[in-house]
Amino acid sequence: MxxxxxxxxxxxxxxxxxxxxxxxxxxxxxxxxxxxxxxxxHVMAIRNLETLENKVTDKNERLLKQFDQISEKSNDSGNQVVDFRKWTNLFTLGAIMDIALSHHLGCSGCSYRLRAYRRPEVAL
Known part of the structure; x- marks a missing residue:
């Protein structure tokens, strides 16, 4: 047996x-x-997961706030496309840094603007 x-x-x-x-x-x-x-x-213990919940909630609120701001701007200036992949990548990066390293990057709370940079001319 x-x-x-x-x-x-x-x-x-x-x-x-x-x-x-x-x-x-x-x-x-x-x-x-x-x-x-x-x-x-120890990472997956309920006690630890409960302490991380407020960090994820904060990231969700910041992401939704950015979407609201983009929506308000699009109402003023016409249609605006949201790069959802970029914002979710910023959300994920910010959440991982905050949870794993307790470092607040503020990725999902920052504004996003395209800027053109010129490469400096270098004389050889």
Missing amino acids: TFGVLTCIKSDMYAAPAGPHASLLDVVKKQDHARKRRYMS
Whole structure:
């Protein structure tokens, strides 16, 4: 009679996309997987996730405020296209920096303007 649950073994095909530093998803060896899970387990604890909720809420509010400002400007000057990918990238970058490093970049709270820069002429 067998007690317990059998564990699955990952094939080596998971190691191919990993590169030199395997993530928790790419790691093949059970010992490495268990070690990486222990390192990451405290991050996913409910207590820690609850403390991060206000940071994500702040980023959402800033992003929506920017969309409101763009919408107000478009009502004044006609149609304006929102580069949603750019704003979500700024949102993601700001959220990751705030959560992981406790550093506030203010990416989603900044205005975005296109500026033309001239390359200085260099005499050779």
